[in-house]
Amino acid sequence: MIAAVSALGMTSVLGGCGSTGSSDxxxxxxxxxxxxxxxxxxxxxxxxxxxxxxxxxxxxxxxxxxxxxxxxxxxxxxxxxxxxxxxxxxxxxxxxxxxxxxxxxxxxxxxxxxxxxxxxxxxxxxxxxxxxxxxxxxxxTRVLFYNKTLFDQAHLTPPKTWDDLAADAEALKAKGVKYPYALPLGPEEAQAETMQWLLSGGAGYTDDIGTYTINSPQNAETFTWLRDELVGKGLTGPVAPGKLNRANAFDAFAKGQVGMLNGHPTLMKKAAKAGVKFGMVPVPGKNGTPKATMGxxxxxxxxxxxxxxxxxxxxxxxxxxxxxxxxxxxxxxxxxxxxxxxxxxxxxxxxxxxxxxxxxxxxxxxYPAGKTSWAQVSAEVKKRIGGTVAPGGDPTGVLNQLQTAASEAEAKENAR
Known part of the structure; x- marks a missing residue:
């Protein structure tokens, strides 16, 4: 995947050169x-x-x-x-x-x-x-980070299911938390947040034999739930998920403005450096801990x-x-x-x-990294997935568009 950001979600600065010299x-x-x-x-x-x-x-x-x-x-x-x-x-x-x-x-x-x-x-x-x-x-891998201070103030315990997460987000919103749950579906790393939610809903980008199944009924249900139960109820903050990048979500967490979000290990150092007291639990699934998380x-x-x-x-x-x-x-x-x-x-x-x-x-x-089509599919996800949860968004329609793009890319791959 030719990308501007690491698959692990990190940005960094330009390095120099190693030493040179004569040798065999x-x-x-x-x-x-x-x-x-x-x-x-x-x-x-x-x-x-x-x-x-x-x-x-x-x-x-x-x-x-x-x-x-x-x-x-x-x-x-x-x-x-x-x-x-x-x-x-x-x-x-x-x-x-x-x-x-x-x-x-x-x-x-x-x-x-x-x-x-x-x-x-x-x-x-x-x-x-x-x-x-x-x-x-x-x-x-990813786990759910939560702000311990905000949770204590709202008398909450970390969520284990989607319903728990929505209820916690409602309580955090009532306490004036800016981002009860941060949902970064912006172009920086939308493919990661998307995959984590697909897995927590019991499906994913592909089936067990590696065929793209982006428009599966489970995936449509997942994004319909996000649209209706989180985004539509104002539980994801002032920035539309399709415009919220992962780096900005992490920055907001480090400022104490986020109640919950999916995060990887680098967020620990960032949050600790900023003095944020946080906890980490497995990412909630639809009915409990999902059978798979994202790596x-x-x-x-x-x-x-x-x-x-x-x-x-x-x-x-x-x-x-x-x-x-x-x-x-x-x-x-x-x-x-x-x-x-x-x-x-x-x-x-x-x-x-x-x-x-x-x-x-x-x-x-x-990710299905062994597919040469994945780079194109990932780019399409970054471009389109935010539309599933926008006001009036059509999860099934967007996922159908992504499935068509994936199937065409895979057909070209198989024709090589």
Whole structure:
């Protein structure tokens, strides 16, 4: 998915370049920046890791360039289009490059032990036509954040069902809360909020065999409920959901203006820094905890053109060691993509703040990232989904339009 924002929903600043020098082989890596300031720019993580690797592997140099999520996917595409792709790219989507036969398969590169260590659902999401090209790099899930102070003032308990959520939102509105429930269906990350609600309603973007089912009856019921029971009753705040972006919703939560919203781990640091007392619970489902929550993964991929298969594979085995996976996850409040690092995090008191998200990961369902059509479908969702909950909105009609767009995109994909 070529996007201006990470699939994990983070923005960042432009990074610099890794070190250069003469060596037998120089691996070029382009990576995304997960930091939110120059002080924690991902360039520092990669430079430290690269120097440590080079000290143990003479004859190999790792040249890293880190770019913001606003730029990184475009930078890689420009390099590919110019005929000079990097050896490695850590970005938001891989399927287009896999479909163009530009990538090494994961089992061409990684040791058996490293391949076996990836969490199964993440490895599965990295497949195109049952072959894995996308290597999971960082993961995230969603939970419901709520403002403890506002809940205490209204004598509320966290919701477990949609009806609970609506009742809590009504009570928060009566107390003058600006956004009782923040519903960001704006173009920045509407596909994420949409997917979380589809899952909580018992469906999703696709069925169990991966066919788009966006206009299913369950999905229509979900958005009809949102239109009538939340948005129509003025429980989602002064900004129309179709114009509210995720970053603005997070900012409002950090200002104490939001009672509830779906959030990922980076919101913890933002809210805590602002002095907001918050709690986290599983996202409510229609009748209780849904059978699946939303998970997001960003990807590592290796381009074939440079021909450095052996060196790439050895470097990736190092990148995915338990220590390095944990170091990165802890630095940026993300979830490990390997079983060994996940188990270590689950046993480490220092990672207690990430445990609620880690517990959700085993139940997580990811975007259909292995479909080259997903980028187009995601763009259509961002453009249209806000109309389902607007005054006079037609959820069934909008979902039918999205289904038509998805079916046409998938037909083109299958015709390749």
């Amino acid at each position: 082989v120089t691996l070029k890596l382009v990576a995304a920046d997960y930091g939110d300031s120059p002080a924690d720019n991902s360039q520092k993580y990669w430079d430290k890791l690269a120097r440590a690797y080079e000290s143990q592997h003479s004859g190999v140099k790792i040249d890293v360039k880190v770019y913001s999520w606003t730029d990184v996917d475009r930078k890689v595409k420009e390099m590919v289009d110019a005929g000079d792709p990097p050896d490695l790219a850590q970005i938001g989507a891989y399927a287009d490059y896999a479909a163009q036969d530009r990538l090494y398969k994961a089992d061409d590169l990684l040791s058996i032990a490293v391949q076996a260590d990836f969490l199964d659902q993440l490895s599965d999401a990295g497949q195109v036509r049952h072959l894995q090209y996308g290597i999971p790099f960082a993961a995230s 997001v993964t960003d990807w590592m991929m290796a381009f074939k053109k440079g021909g450095h298969k052996k060196q790439i594979g050895e470097f990736l085995d190092y990148v995915y060691s338990e220590k390095n996976v944990l170091d990165f996850s802890r630095e940026y409040d993300l979830l490990p993509v390997t079983t060994s690092a996940s188990e270590a995090m689950a046993d480490a008191p220092q990672d207690k703040n990430l445990w609620p998200f880690l517990q959700e990961l085993s139940l997580a369902q990811l």
